[in-house]
Amino acid sequence: MTTHATLIVGAGFAGLGTAIRLRQAGIEDFVILERAGEVGGTWRDNTYPGAACDIPSLLYSFSFAQNPDWSRTYSGGAEILGYIRAMVERFGLRDRIRLRTEVTGLAFDEAAGTWTATTAGGGEFTARTAVMAAGPLANASLPDIRGRDSYTGHMIHSARWDHGHDLTGKRVAVIGTGASAVQIVPELVGRAASVKVFQRTPGWVLPRLDRRTPAWSRALFRRSPAAQTAARQAWFWGHESMALGLVWDTVFTTAVAKAARLHLRRQVRDPWLRRQLTPHFRPGCKRMLMTSDYYPALQRDDCKLITWPIVSLSPAGVRTADGIEHEVDCIVFATGFDVGKTGTPFPIRGVGGRPLAEQWARGAQAYKSVNVAGHPNLFFTFGPNSGPGHNSALVYMESQIDYAVRAIRLILDRDLLALEVTRAAQERFNRRIQRRLARTTWNSGCTSWYLTDDGHNATMYPGFATQYARQLARLDLADYRVISRQTEEVTT
Ligand code: N01
Numbered sequence: 001m002t003t004h005a006t007l008i009v010g011a012g013f014a015g016l017g018t019a020i021r022l023r024q025a026g027i028e029d030f031v032i033l034e035r036a037g038e039v040g041g042t043w044r045d046n047t048y049p050g051a052a053c054d055i056p057s058l059l060y061s062f063s064f065a066q067n068p069d070w071s072r073t074y075s076g077g078a079e080i081l082g083y084i085r086a087m088v089e090r091f092g093l094r095d096r097i098r099l100r101t102e103v104t105g106l107a108f109d110e111a112a113g114t115w116t117a118t119t120a121g122g123g124e125f126t127a128r129t130a131v132m133a134a135g136p137l138a139n140a141s142l143p144d145i146r147g148r149d150s151y152t153g154h155m156i157h158s159a160r161w162d163h164g165h166d167l168t169g170k171r172v173a174v175i176g177t178g179a180s181a182v183q184i185v186p187e188l189v190g191r192a193a194s195v196k197v198f199q200r201t202p203g204w205v206l207p208r209l210d211r212r213t214p215a216w217s218r219a220l221f222r223r224s225p226a227a228q229t230a231a232r233q234a235w236f237w238g239h240e241s242m243a244l245g246l247v248w249d250t251v252f253t254t255a256v257a258k259a260a261r262l263h264l265r266r267q268v269r270d271p272w273l274r275r276q277l278t279p280h281f282r283p284g285c286k287r288m289l290m291t292s293d294y295y296p297a298l299q300r301d302d303c304k305l306i307t308w309p310i311v312s313l314s315p316a317g318v319r320t321a322d323g324i325e326h327e328v329d330c331i332v333f334a335t336g337f338d339v340g341k342t343g344t345p346f347p348i349r350g351v352g353g354r355p356l357a358e359q360w361a362r363g364a365q366a367y368k369s370v371n372v373a374g375h376p377n378l379f380f381t382f383g384p385n386s387g388p389g390h391n392s393a394l395v396y397m398e399s400q401i402d403y404a405v406r407a408i409r410l411i412l413d414r415d416l417l418a419l420e421v422t423r424a425a426q427e428r429f430n431r432r433i434q435r436r437l438a439r440t441t442w443n444s445g446c447t448s449w450y451l452t453d454d455g456h457n458a459t460m461y462p463g464f465a466t467q468y469a470r471q472l473a474r475l476d477l478a479d480y481r482v483i484s485r486q487t488e489e490v491t492t
Helices: 013-024 077-090 181-188 215-223 225-246 251-267 271-276 294-298 393-413 423-437 465-472
Strands: 003-009 030-033 103-109 114-119 124-132 154-157 171-175 194-198 303-306 310-313 317-320 325-327 330-333 378-380 416-421 480-484
Touching (some): 003 013, 003 393, 013 393, 124 393, 171 181, 171 317, 225 465, 294 303, 393 416, 416 423
Parallel strands (some): 003 124, 154 330
Antiparallel strands (some): 103 114, 114 124, 317 325
């Protein structure tokens, strides 16, 4: 069997970005394993009406694969998916991607210094290094509401939209009011006969000032990539400054709350509805919602906000705690994702065959979010504590990718058997991360997908994107066991 230089799990932004950077570093022998029939990750899966990015496209794209032709400030999902597909062609990646190849296990062979991925079809792929790019938001979460199986109408999850089911003229319930729901609701209102939005927790909303990109700026960016880089930098620093209000509780947090309350007052006249929509947690604790058309949609005659807790689903619809049965033809679950905070998407066995899930049972942790002790030559994108709350995920992703590529280059150039972060370095790193997290807004009392049930934060990075990038700018070999293939001696 061929032993590749690298195997990459997932053909979304992170997997494809890794492939591009490997290529640019002169590493050609890699394979990308993708469980679906097409590339695109979360942007292939999330095709719900209104799907768009709430980070400006100039910043929500790779700096090494700029697109001068974004049609809007905040492009829609279809355009982002188009950008991802275009990258596959532009960088000639198609023949490296194995579609419909679902990885079911990943195991390290200590003697050979290789990772082997087993797949659902019974295949095996072996490589000297592996990159996990399966994505944190890959698996839709359908909440276990009592009576769910008894409902006889149609059910759709936001991340698996059923385009074959026309909602025109139907009575629709939307469960959830997170980032996906606030994009879906304005699209459904006016098309469906009625929309009932079931809210458990109101979120903080800021306006999203979306504009069509003027022709002159496209022409400028096409002619001058440097001008586009400058515009990207301007967006970056604008978002970076938001950390001051969203990551920590500061005077800027109060300013964000004021701006969001002003937005609510401007858009919602009814004081009772305003009260229902006012959050009781600090801005930033849950993800900020960026939308200018959600509140107006909620106030249309054919839309109603329901704040009574859901008790169960019935054959006809949704039962709430006030005893009302809301009869609907379709229930849209905008209820988010099963985000792995305590396990792995499939069994990963490192040194000694020990499952990573065991190490992560009480909360995932890694070194700089990228490497895990006992798992040499394996690199995570969007690993533990790598999430941004204020800036573009792709900025963080680029740092992770470049770190992994630098380490892979080293493994290949020095013919290493293993490059493994030490447990001591990982624990030191995590003690500091958890100390810093304790002072952030995410750990200030709200519930969110960032936290485990017992409040452990295994997802977010407690700092600026600049700090995150700086810690990944350097591969500090003092924190690793470096085992050479020839001598099998440990050199640190
Ligand atoms: O999911 P969520 P999402 N009964 O988990 C509610 C990214 N994203 O798909 O807040 C009733 O945020 C739940 O209520 P509560 C982004 O990273 C990005 O909206 O837990 N309600 C909440 O309201 C985002 O953070 C973009 O009380 C139930 C909602 O469902 C992530 O995806 C766009 C319930 C889930 O909100 C997830 O966003 C969209 C129950 N049993 C998404 N269970 C961009 O623009 C859950 N809820 C880049």
